[in-house]
Amino acid sequence: MSKETILVVCPGRGTYNAPELGYLARHHRGSEWLARFDALRADADKAPLSALDGAAKFSPALLRGENAAPLIHACAYLDFLSLDRDRFEVVAVTGNSMGWYTALACAGAVSPEHGFAIADGMGVNSQKHLPGGQAVLVLAGEDWTVDPALLRAVEAAMARHGVLPSIRLGGMLVVAGDNAALDALERDLPALARPPMRLVGHGPFHTPLMQASSDAARAQFPVSWFGRPEVPLIDGRGKVWRRFESAPQELWDYTFGQQILAPYDFTAAMTVGIREFAPDRVVLLGPGETLGGAIGQVLVALKWLDISSRNVFSARQGEDAFLIGMGRPSQRGIVIP
Incomplete structure (x- = not known):
């Protein structure tokens, strides 16, 4: 029987919240790789992921970037390992923002250990940046379509106040800049389906304001960790990195350069993944399912x-x-043995 083809999507920040507490324990208790990740954290004198996941109560203060990033990465990567390979063939892998680091490991461009070290390390040095933050603008209407005139008006307001695009996310746009610029933009925006939402604890990701983070990453993570992806890997521009066409040096340079300093176009990544690979299904790895709406908006x-x-x-x-959202109990069983 022929296998179904799947495009795998790796989630980024903001996907491990109170409902996800205990995700690793529920789905990956006893995992050999979870034990290895815990050991790597312990060796660095950091709280093991099992302890963070097993807390009695969800704590946003505890699960900031330095803890949230490796926790989300581990949930997603272990979900990837649990896919039923007898029934499904992974034809491409992509991710959103921080999910790019998980996508590198899933695609085999870096080893599981190095993929975890990158996600863990970037959770720390992504906090190295000039002052600023992010806000989410919902552009799509109730039918999930975006009015081009509204988009033009929003982009004009952004230009007036020096606010930069950060992540293109289906019918949403994540924008970034210093706090004064974001405040001014919010007062100048046309009417949106929902009020702008400032992302607490987030820096001005995917903009030149992250130069310090990029510099730290280049100094911390060696080129030698990177190889050629085993399956096609779609980056935040929509570029496909294929096994025999990818230079490890270029992949390293993108990961710790443009991927950090330029807008991350998840919409483009999904568009290329859908059109070029025409998968039978799209599988969104856990934890959470907050990317499901954005993926649906791309399909629309x-x-x-x-x-x-x-x-x-x-x-x-x-x-x-x-x-298929693996963070959704009613769908998870579709893709695991």
Whole structure:
């Protein structure tokens, strides 16, 4: 029997919240790789992931970048290892923002140990940046389509106040800048479906304000850790890194240069993944499922499988889910043995 093809998506920051507490214990208790990750944390005098995941109560203060990043990476990577390879063939891997580091490991461009070390280390040095933060702008309407005139008006307001695009996320736009610029932008925006949401504890990721983080990463992580991906890897520009066409030096340079300092276009990555690889399904690794809406909005924009609105997407998901969220209990069993 032929295997179903899947495009794998790795989540980024903000996906491990109170409902996800205990995710590793529920799904990956006894995992050999979890024990290795815990040992690496212990060797560095850091709290083991099992202890963070096993806390009696969720604590946003405890799960800041230096702890959230490796925790999310471990949940996603162990989900990836649990996929039923007898039934599913991974045709490409991508990720959103911090999920790029997980995608590197899933695609085999770095080893599991090095992938974890990168995610863990970037959770720390991503806090090295000039003053500023991020805000989420919801551009899509109730039907998940975006009015081009609204987008132009938002981009004009951003230009007036020096606010930069950070992440393009389906029908949402994450923007970044210093706090005064973000305040001014919020007062100058056209009416949106929802008020802008400032992301607490986030820096101005994916902008030139992150130069200190980029410099720290280049000094910390050697080029020798990088190899050629075993499966196609789609970056935050929509570029596909293929096994025999990828130079490890260039992949390292992108990861710790442009990937940190330039906008991350998750919409482009998903568009390329859907159009070029035409997977039978898309699998969103856990924890959480906050990227599900953004992926659905990309499908609506592409009108993929005749999915032209939020209602059509929901109906399709109810009949035969094209998007499988491993953080959703009702869907997780579809892709694991």
